[in-house]
Amino acid sequence: MFWTKLKRVARTGFFNFWRDSTVSFASVLVMTITLLVIGLISFSSAVLDTSLAELRNKIDIDITFVVSAEEEDILNIKHSLESLQEVFLVTYISREEALTAFKERHSSDQSILSALDELGENPLGAVLNVKAKDPSQYASVAEFLEGDNTLSSDGITIIDRVNYFQNKKAIDKLTSIIASADQLGLALTLFFALISILIAFNTIRLTIYIAKDEISVMRLVGASTTYIQGPFVVVGIIYGVTACLLTLLLLLLITYWLGNTIENFFVGFNVFSYYLRHFLEISSIILVSGVLIGVFSSILAVRKYLKI
């Protein structure tokens, strides 16, 4: 009997969807807009994440050592920096490498190059470039460097300068911008998702409101709750699946169209290739959202008229 009932419920659901074509069309359209909002939100958060990550990546601090510092002492400091939890990566740039890089940077400036030649020796100290896991953690890295950890074996500090202290203001500002952009992004995401879900929910509720007399008749001929709710849930699932397919198609067109424009704006992020790369993930999010919205809206809306 279970399979017979399931078959009957599914058949009734399909028939209702098909016969009430105008209502179904309107509901699918609203649901598509909801899912499109959810889809676009996931894109915008990906764009935001990539841009913020890019920005985070750009923040680092350089520790420049005095010319006389021993390589061994520097490598010791590198080692102890690497053991810090906050530190993501420490790169050692030896005096020679620093010089080569300096020369390359100023290859077109003959006066600087000849001044270097006149000096006869390398005036540049070795550098440790430190990247923290999070921009907010540079302060504690800097604190570490101010302590006794960076003294050479003779007890003299070998650090010439740390550019954190020069860039502190800029880093702090950037850190707070990133943090609030993150929070704002999350709040906006939740806000738009909630609004669009409410709109879809209300649309489905209205379609069921139209059927409230029907529901009471079903009740009066002795139909059980599941038997009445079933077909509405099936219709909700069909709304969700149809709207999901439409949304995926629309997203394909939108991202294809926007791909290059956005890539020029946010360096290195192409929404179209992002969409194709994450298609499975995005389509599952949209499908699950669509089906869940459809099913829950139907159950909640029908329940209201089942009290007889």
Place this chain on the structure above:
Amino acid sequence: MIVFDRVSKIYLDNSVALREVNFSIEPKEFISIVGPSGAGKTTLLKLFLAEEKPTEGAIYYDSTNIHTLNKKDINKFRRKVGMIFQDFRLLPNKTVYENIAFTMEVAGRTDEEIESDVPHVLELVDLASKVWNFPHELSGGEKQRVAIARALVNEPEVIIADEPTGNLDPANTYDIVQILKKINDLGTTVILATHNKGIIDLLKRRVVAMEAGRVVRDDKIGKYNE
């Protein structure tokens, strides 16, 4: 046997729909409940179907108090009762066939039973040619005959008809009354609520007259106004 035992229904706004209604209905009886609009006929039927609860008193069906049943048992009980309404209450998105099949599905009947019984019951009400029509394609009389077929198909013990002829012309009214009589002759209890004088006089069966929520008359073979 159906017993209305001192049933009162008072709504939240203190309007009294029923006051101490007391009578019983024997199996296979044909009873008409008459009275002007607002007399309490429809409320009485709603209470019998457990659509609403009485404020006081109880309604028994085969010595079970209907209002002590749980949801599942109420559904089972409703499957024993066939209902016919003034506004037909057919499911608009279902064909004539599906409207009747739905009640059978609800009662847990098999596909084979449905396929054999639906055409049969439609023949009984003379609608075999309209099987695949939707309700909006039928006339008032035809809709009411579908509703009767739907009420009949599960072979209910009781048929309730609430102003079944209210929206019909005299010819259709006569047809519907004849069908109800036939159903009763075959052994089903029929409870008919109406304020149509012609029907009552034609039927020559028991009449319970109501006014302002009270039973004012109960005659074995009644007329509308005596």
